[in-house]
Structure formats: C-alpha cells, structure tokens
Amino acid sequence: MRRIDVGLxxxxxxxxxxxxxxxxxxxxxxxxGGRDAAAAxxxxxxxxxxxxxxxGLQEHERWTAGELPPRxxxxxxxxxxxxxxxxxxxxxxxxxxxxxxxxxxxxxxERAGLLDKRREMFRSPDIRDLGIHLDVPRxxxxxxxxxxxxxxxxRPGDAIVRFxxxxxxxxxxxxxxxxxxxxxxxxxxVTVEREDVxxxxxxxxLPPLWWVxxxxxxxxxxxxxxxxxxxxxxxxxxxxxxxxxDGFACEVTRVHRRAAVMELHELEPGDIIFSVDGVESDPPIxxxxxxxxxxxxxxxxxxxxxxxxxxxxxxxARTHRQRFRKYGTP
Amino acid sequence: xxxxVSRLAPLALAAFTALPVAAASQPGQPETLEWISNYQQAVxxxxxxxxxxxVEFRCGP
Numbered sequence: 001m002r003r004i005d006v007g008l009x010x011x012x013x014x015x016x017x018x019x020x021x022x023x024x025x026x027x028x029x030x031x032x033g034g035r036d037a038a039a040a041x042x043x044x045x046x047x048x049x050x051x052x053x054x055x056g057l058q059e060h061e062r063w064t065a066g067e068l069p070p071r072x073x074x075x076x077x078x079x080x081x082x083x084x085x086x087x088x089x090x091x092x093x094x095x096x097x098x099x100x101x102x103x104x105x106x107x108x109x110e111r112a113g114l115l116d117k118r119r120e121m122f123r124s125p126d127i128r129d130l131g132i133h134l135d136v137p138r139x140x141x142x143x144x145x146x147x148x149x150x151x152x153x154x155r156p157g158d159a160i161v162r163f164x165x166x167x168x169x170x171x172x173x174x175x176x177x178x179x180x181x182x183x184x185x186x187x188x189x190v191t192v193e194r195e196d197v198x199x200x201x202x203x204x205x206l207p208p209l210w211w212v213x214x215x216x217x218x219x220x221x222x223x224x225x226x227x228x229x230x231x232x233x234x235x236x237x238x239x240x241x242x243x244x245x246d247g248f249a250c251e252v253t254r255v256h257r258r259a260a261v262m263e264l265h266e267l268e269p270g271d272i273i274f275s276v277d278g279v280e281s282d283p284p285i286x287x288x289x290x291x292x293x294x295x296x297x298x299x300x301x302x303x304x305x306x307x308x309x310x311x312x313x314x315x316x317a318r319t320h321r322q323r324f325r326k327y328g329t330p
Numbered sequence: 331x332x333x334x335v336s337r338l339a340p341l342a343l344a345a346f347t348a349l350p351v352a353a354a355s356q357p358g359q360p361e362t363l364e365w366i367s368n369y370q371q372a373v374x375x376x377x378x379x380x381x382x383x384x385v386e387f388r389c390g391p
Binding site: 003004009011016018020021022023025026029040053057058060061063064090097098099101 | 369370373376377379380381382383384385386387388389
C-alpha cells in the first residue's frame with residue numbers, strides 16, 4: 001500500500017472492498033464498491049459486478065480506439081506523506097490497512113485546522129435519504145423513488161447515467177460523485193436513461209442535512225463520542241422548558257456502559273442537554289449530539305448545559321477519541 | 331449468466347491487501363486467475379499487453 005498513489009486511487013477508505021478498472025496508462029474507467037451503514041455489501045453482488053466488468057471492458061475498447069479524452073491525473077499522494085502514519089505504522093513495519101489512510105489523513109487535517117467535518121467525517125451520504133432506491137443487481141436502475149427523488153421526477157426503471165455533472169457507470173461512481181457534492185449545495189443534477197424516451201435531465205432538491213448519515217461503523221478518531229443516546233425535544237417540550245424553539249436541545253435516553261467505564265461524564269437518562277460550550281442553537285442542526293460531533297475536537301472536554309429535575313446546571317464532559325484497529329492514536 | 335470470474339480474464343489484476351490472493355494461472359485455463367500484489371508490476375503487465383487493470387483494495391485477506 002505504501003507505494004500506491006492514493007491521490008489517484010482516492011475513495012472512501014472505510015469501504016471494506018473497492019475496485020477500480022483502469023487503463024494501462026492509469027486512467028480510471030470506473031469504480032465498483034460502496035456501502036451503507038447497514039452492511040459492507042449492501043450495494044455489492046455478482047450481477048452488478050459482472051455489469052461493471054462489462055462496462056469497464058467497453059470503456060477500454062473506447063480507450064483503445066482513442067475515443068476517451070485523456071483526463072488530468074490528480075495530485076499524487078502516498079500514505080508515507082502522513083507523518084504519524086509513517087512513524088506509527090510504516091517505520092514499525094506494520095501493515096497499512098485501508099481505513100488507516102482515511103483516518104490518519106483526517107486527523108492530520110484536523111491538527112492543521114483544515115478539517116471540514118461535514119464533508120470529511122460525514123463521508124459518502126446515503127442515496128436512500130434522497131429517496132433513491134436502486135435495483136442493485138441491475139446496477140444504476142431505480143427500483144423505487146420517493147421523497148426528493150420522486151419530486152424531481154425519477155421513476156422506477158430509470159437508469160442513472162450522469163450525476164453531479166459526471167458520467168456514472170456504477171453505484172461506486174454514483175456514490176463517489178455524490179460524496180463530492182459541496183455540503184452547502186441545495187440541488188444536484190441527474191440524468192437518467194428512460195425506456196422509450198432516452199436521456200432525461202432532472203434536478204434533485206437536496207433536503208436539509210442531506211449529508212448526515214449513520215457513521216457509527218467507521219470509528220473515526222475525529223468523531224468525538226460521549227457514548228450516550230439522545231432524542232431531540234419536540235417544540236412543545238422546548239416551549240415548556242423555556243428553551244429556544246430552533247435550539248438543538250435533546251433528552252438523554254441511554255448512557256452507554258463505556259461512558260461510565262471511561263468516566264467521561266455524569267449524564268443520566270432523562271437529562272436534557274440544551275447547550276454545548278454555551279451554544280444552544282445552530283439551525284438546521286436538530287440535536288445536541290450532532291452539534292457536538294461537528295464542533296468539538298475528539299478527546300477534548302466540553303461544557304454541557306443540562307437540565308435535571310427542572311434545574312439548569314453546567315456539566316463538564318470528556319469526549320472519547322476512538323481508535324479502529326490502530327496501534328497509536330493518530 | 332457468465333460468472334464474473336470468466337469476465338475477469340481479459341483484465342490484468344492487482345490486489346492490495348494484507349494477504350494478496352494468488353491462484354495458479356495456466357494458458358488455456360481462463361477460470362483461474364492470478365492476482366498481482368505488486369502494483370508497479372501489474373501496470374507494467376497492462377502496458378505490455380494492452381489490457382486494462384482491475385485494481386482491488388480490500389480490508390483483510
């Protein structure tokens with residue numbers, strides 16, 4: 001892995017398996033891979049893999065015939081350029097696992113003050129949150145459209161051929177392009193091939209917080225954890241407690257064992273967290289835990305405004321900097 | 331349908347894992363595949379033969 005140009009082979013490094021089909025001069029024809037929070041193989045099966053292989057060979061025929069325009073090669077990047085990864089893994093002769101590249105890189109960017117957690121921690125948003133449900137064995141054919149996708153005009157049987165301005169041949173391509181959409185974007189363009197009609201250009205209006213997905217399986221070291229579950233308060237409950245209507249107050253529903261073992265805080269089920277480091281609202285963030293994850297550096301302490309038994313107090317909570325099969329903290 | 335394994339035959343294969351997959355590759359036996367764990371070697375083979383590369387990254391063996 002240390003001699004692989006991961007600038008060229010850029011992908012979401014938390015995917016368990018990922019393929020590229022590339023030309024002899026290293027132009028990427030397509031990607032095959034991608035997952036969701038439920039499973040590493042939600043979008044992978046032999047039928048869609050066979051379709052990807054066929055598409056890759058067709059692209060190769062076009063390349064051989066000189067029909068594919070040359071693409072600019074991305075800036076080269078090698079795992080050894082990450083100082084901590086080099087020290088803690090390479091120089092100790094340890095194997096570099098794929099996810100380490102993503103995690104060390106993100107941690108490096110966090111230290112440099114360059115990390116955009118909306119984009120880099122919440123990677124690979126779930127297309128089902130747009131209402132796109134694919135018929136996985138058929139590649140990019142839509143099985144069902146609902147929500148934003150339905151409103152945009154996508155229909156069952158449509159095959160997605162362009163997304164966010166780029167041609168897409170596989171779910172891996174689509175997922176990668178979707179991940180690349182600016183988190184501040186309000187819409188995304190999609191072209192589908194519709195039977196008996198041909199190409200149809202559509203615009204999907206992105207719902208608020210479209211980029212938020214369940215990232216628990218990643219064990220990001222940049223994702224601060226206080227190991228509680230919490231539910232946002234209803235408007236009526238906020239009103240009752242005299243809290244800001246657009247605030248992110250939430251009620252602790254469960255304190256996980258690890259919080260006690262690590263002595264992170266003294267939160268209890270039923271506590272209302274109404275502020276994080278003095279901030280009570282940040283629309284459209286709907287709940288305190290999401291605000292905390294986006295705004296607190298993993299491993300740091302944070303001050304929570306807590307209502308317990310009707311009394312408001314400030315409570316210090318330490319956050320846990322997670323590790324995922326790493327020998328040292330990046 | 332044809333299995334993906336037989337469709338892999340026209341490609342040069344490169345895999346990057348803790349334990350690269352290796353299978354015997356004999357002329358006239360398209361169902362057997364040889365994965366190359368050295369990327370530079372795989373690119374050289376692709377250039378020499380004009381075949382595209384199937385590059386695999388995976389977690390674990």
